[in-house]
Amino acid sequence: MKRHKGVWTKSATGFHEVRGTTLGIVGYGRIGSQVSVLAELLGMKVDFYDPIKCLPLGNARQVDSLEEVLEMANAVTLHVPATTTTNKMINRETIARMKDGASLVNNARGTEPAKNGEPFDTLLRGLPNVILTPHIGGSTEETQANIAVEVASKLVRYINEGSTTTSTNTPEIDMLPIRTNSMRILHMHHNVPGVLSKIHSVLSDYGINGTSQYLQFGPRSGEVPRQSGNTRAQEDQGDHFCACYHIS
Numbered sequence: 001m002k003r004h005k006g007v008w009t010k011s012a013t014g015f016h017e018v019r020g021t022t023l024g025i026v027g028y029g030r031i032g033s034q035v036s037v038l039a040e041l042l043g044m045k046v047d048f049y050d051p052i053k054c055l056p057l058g059n060a061r062q063v064d065s066l067e068e069v070l071e072m073a074n075a076v077t078l079h080v081p082a083t084t085t086t087n088k089m090i091n092r093e094t095i096a097r098m099k100d101g102a103s104l105v106n107n108a109r110g111t112e113p114a115k116n117g118e119p120f121d122t123l124l125r126g127l128p129n130v131i132l133t134p135h136i137g138g139s140t141e142e143t144q145a146n147i148a149v150e151v152a153s154k155l156v157r158y159i160n161e162g163s164t165t166t167s168t169n170t171p172e173i174d175m176l177p178i179r180t181n182s183m184r185i186l187h188m189h190h191n192v193p194g195v196l197s198k199i200h201s202v203l204s205d206y207g208i209n210g211t212s213q214y215l216q217f218g219p220r221s222g223e224v225p226r227q228s229g230n231t232r233a234q235e236d237q238g239d240h241f242c243a244c245y246h247i248s
Contacts, residue, residue, distance in 0.1 A: 014101075016074075019043035024073025026066060026089075027108070028054045032079035035107075036060040047072055051085075070097045077105040109135055162186040171216035182211060191217065 002009060023039045025032045025048035036046040037057055046060040049069040056062055063069050066089065070076060076098065080086045090104070098104065112135060113120055124130045138147065157163040162184055165174045170188070178184050189195045203210060 018075075021045070021074035022047060022072055024048065024069040024076040025060075025079065026050075026069060026076060027079035027081075028056075028060075028062070029079060031107070032077075033057050033060075035077060035079065066094065067097055070094055071099070073102060074099060075103040075105065078108040080108045082109065173214060173216050175214065179211070 018039075020043060022045045023036070025036055025039075025046060028036070028048045028050040032048065032050075033054070036048060039046050040058045040060070046058070047063050047069050048054070048056070048060055049063050049066050054062055063072070078090065080089065086108070090106075095104070122132075124132060138144070154163075154166070157165075161175050161178065163174050164170045165172050175184070187199060200210075
């Protein structure tokens with residue numbers, strides 16, 4: 001900011017090279033694991049915390065607790081979803097566990113204005129040790145083009161095969177191609193007792209035989225695929241349920 005105000009300094013007091021330092025990663029999913037690979041290429045040691053046991057990439061090391069990764073890292077980067085478990089994960093107490101001079105990079109999406117031009121209000125505004133950036137990682141021309149192709153291809157697979165892989169609001173189902181002389185039924189419903197038996201009863205009344213079935217639970221509502229083309233959706237109220245049936 002000094003340079004923007006016309007103040008030019010040639011000293012770099014208090015700055016260090018990242019080589020040889022420790023990066024702590026909180027959340028070792030698709031993005032967090034790739035960050036660990038990039039950090040190692042810069043010569044950093046990588047420790048990560050994830051509540052699920054993960055296969056480390058390269059020389060990364062999984063630690064047992066959030067507190068451990070905070071206490072050991074020179075820089076901590078967050079890659080976690082917004083859930084009841086992660087809500088207020090970083091607070092006064094957890095920050096106090098970090099090393100003096102350590103950096104905290106919040107790459108997890110928080111609350112932000114709904115559209116361009118709306119006011120952005122946060123307690124972090126104006127703090128001299130905070131750099132604020134918008135969530136624009138997916139806003140490059142190349143990324144937008146890739147997203148358009150990916151979304152279209154995912155919709156085609158969902159319509160033709162009942163596949164919901166990488167979906168964030170339904171259970172993930174990845175079905176094999178539809179078999180010869182058979183159909184597929186995809187059914188979405190709430191995860192409540194009795195729904196599957198009703199589906200089986202309807203198929204039986206029409207003399208339809210199911211040759212295979214795939215079930216999948218998700219965090220919010222439910223879905224059932226069988227080999228046919230009928231899709232029903234309801235509002236999200238409970239756990240997701242996915243099932244796929246092949247019928248002949």
